[in-house]
Amino acid sequence: MADRYLHLTGTAPGRFLTRRLGLPQPAPLRRWTLETPHLDGSLLHLTAGASAVTGVAEALRTSGLTVTERADRPAAIVLDATGVATAAGLGDVHAALHPVVRSLAPGGRIVVLGTVPSPDDHHQAATQQALEGFVRSLGKEIGRGSTVQLVRIPVARIPGGASAHAAGSTLRFLLSPRSAYVSGQVIELTSAAPDSGSAPAPITDPAAPLTGRTALVTGAARGIGAAVASVLARDGARVIALDVPGAREELERTADRLGATALPLDITAPDAADRIAAAAPDGLGVLVHNAGITRDRRLANMPADRWASVIEVNLDSVLRTTDELLKAGTITRGGRIVATASIAGIAGNTGQTNYAASKAGIIGLVRSLGPRAAADHGVTVNAVAPGFIETKMTAAVPLFIREAGRRMNSLSQGGLPVDVAEAVAWFAQPDSTAVNGQVLRVCGQSLLGA
Numbered sequence: 001m002a003d004r005y006l007h008l009t010g011t012a013p014g015r016f017l018t019r020r021l022g023l024p025q026p027a028p029l030r031r032w033t034l035e036t037p038h039l040d041g042s043l044l045h046l047t048a049g050a051s052a053v054t055g056v057a058e059a060l061r062t063s064g065l066t067v068t069e070r071a072d073r074p075a076a077i078v079l080d081a082t083g084v085a086t087a088a089g090l091g092d093v094h095a096a097l098h099p100v101v102r103s104l105a106p107g108g109r110i111v112v113l114g115t116v117p118s119p120d121d122h123h124q125a126a127t128q129q130a131l132e133g134f135v136r137s138l139g140k141e142i143g144r145g146s147t148v149q150l151v152r153i154p155v156a157r158i159p160g161g162a163s164a165h166a167a168g169s170t171l172r173f174l175l176s177p178r179s180a181y182v183s184g185q186v187i188e189l190t191s192a193a194p195d196s197g198s199a200p201a202p203i204t205d206p207a208a209p210l211t212g213r214t215a216l217v218t219g220a221a222r223g224i225g226a227a228v229a230s231v232l233a234r235d236g237a238r239v240i241a242l243d244v245p246g247a248r249e250e251l252e253r254t255a256d257r258l259g260a261t262a263l264p265l266d267i268t269a270p271d272a273a274d275r276i277a278a279a280a281p282d283g284l285g286v287l288v289h290n291a292g293i294t295r296d297r298r299l300a301n302m303p304a305d306r307w308a309s310v311i312e313v314n315l316d317s318v319l320r321t322t323d324e325l326l327k328a329g330t331i332t333r334g335g336r337i338v339a340t341a342s343i344a345g346i347a348g349n350t351g352q353t354n355y356a357a358s359k360a361g362i363i364g365l366v367r368s369l370g371p372r373a374a375a376d377h378g379v380t381v382n383a384v385a386p387g388f389i390e391t392k393m394t395a396a397v398p399l400f401i402r403e404a405g406r407r408m409n410s411l412s413q414g415g416l417p418v419d420v421a422e423a424v425a426w427f428a429q430p431d432s433t434a435v436n437g438q439v440l441r442v443c444g445q446s447l448l449g450a
Contacts, residue, residue: 027145038064041075049083184445208236213285227417314358333378370437387443
């Protein structure tokens with residue numbers, strides 16, 4: 001369903017009316033297209049503190065933006081605050097951004113580079129943690145469709161320019177139209193890269209980084225799953241689209257459109273992992289757990305079958321098939337596992353104790369399995385946590401609840417399935433090696449939960 005309010009605020013009378021009434025004024029978001037793959041303008045690179053991360057300037061130059069130390073109307077600002085280690089040093093953060101924050105172009109990006117809070121230096125830990133509150137607050141006040149993020153680069157990555165490799169894919173994603181509905185997020189890169197068994201192969205085609213990889217997407221017949229399958233195919237992957245046999249017709253239409261393989265299969269079936277492995281005889285480079293259901297009801301009124309079915313589909317099947325596919329080696333070294341959590345798993349939601357439990361469980365899975373999968377299998381494990389996304393399901397939500405979902409975030413609008421898909425594709429990239437055990441909220445910085 002079209003967001004009529006967003007359309008209204010894009011007109012002169014609508015802007016005047018909503019401004020006079022003090023109502024939200026969402027800015028149309030610019031998303032990736034083949035014709036406009038990059039932001040328009042320059043990238044302002046600033047430093048706060050006595051030291052900076054070696055090699056990040058090189059990574060910034062891969063963003064498609066012209067990197068400069070002075071710009072009147074920058075499309076993006078990157079502030080290196082990794083060297084800020086005292087409370088007094090936070091003044092350097094203010095001094096760097098205060099003069100330029102108003103000059104950021106509409107739909108611009110601000111990325112603050114920090115480092116991991118130290119367990120041994122409470123002054124450094126307090127200061128670096130302060131950057132999180134700063135970034136989340138700035139994201140809520142920046143406006144005009146712009147976004148703000150914090151990327152933590154571990155100290156072990158800083159010497160010798162190694163950070164450029166660690167941060168490259170993350171910076172390219174956050175400084176591009178692909179991250180239009182991601183704001184107020186903290187991404188912590190890891191210094192423990194997965195053991196892929198060999199040096200990662202160079203990406204021969206930056207426009208198709210998943211070329212040569214097979215990706216399986218569950219719940220792919222429609223909505224977010226279909227969008228994920230589409231973006232992965234766009235990025236060069238051979239896609240296997242999985243959904244329940246009852247959705248076979250829609251699944252096959254989606255697969256045919258993408259040149260993908262349709263796999264009608266109930267992910268809760270005891271032999272699901274075996275059938276997935278059979279469909280991918282050469283192994284999987286990307287596994288996306290997107291299938292999910294809701295059976296909403298308050299706990300006092302929720303029968304056991306409604307509870308059990310949600311846990312089984314949304315969590316238990318993910319745990320079981322992941323374990324079996326890793327054990328069998330179906331997910332190849334250098335592979336990527338991406339699961340779908342939810343804002344409900346972070347903030348909770350009335351009438352969704354079962355759904356919220358299942359999605360919080362996904363977060364627990366990612367945080368626990370990520371480091372071990374990297375060490376034992378050479379595989380990263382991450383999750384996306386969508387907020388209010390415009391789908392057929394949310395279009396059926398009552399009007400006032402739907403409008404609240406759309407407006408209760410820093411961008412004052414709902415996201416699109418492609419916004420979630422772009423985040424999944426970033427996690428799936430071969431050079432996203434340092435991104436592991438992360439849960440990225442794709443929610444426009446929802447005002448619920450954080």
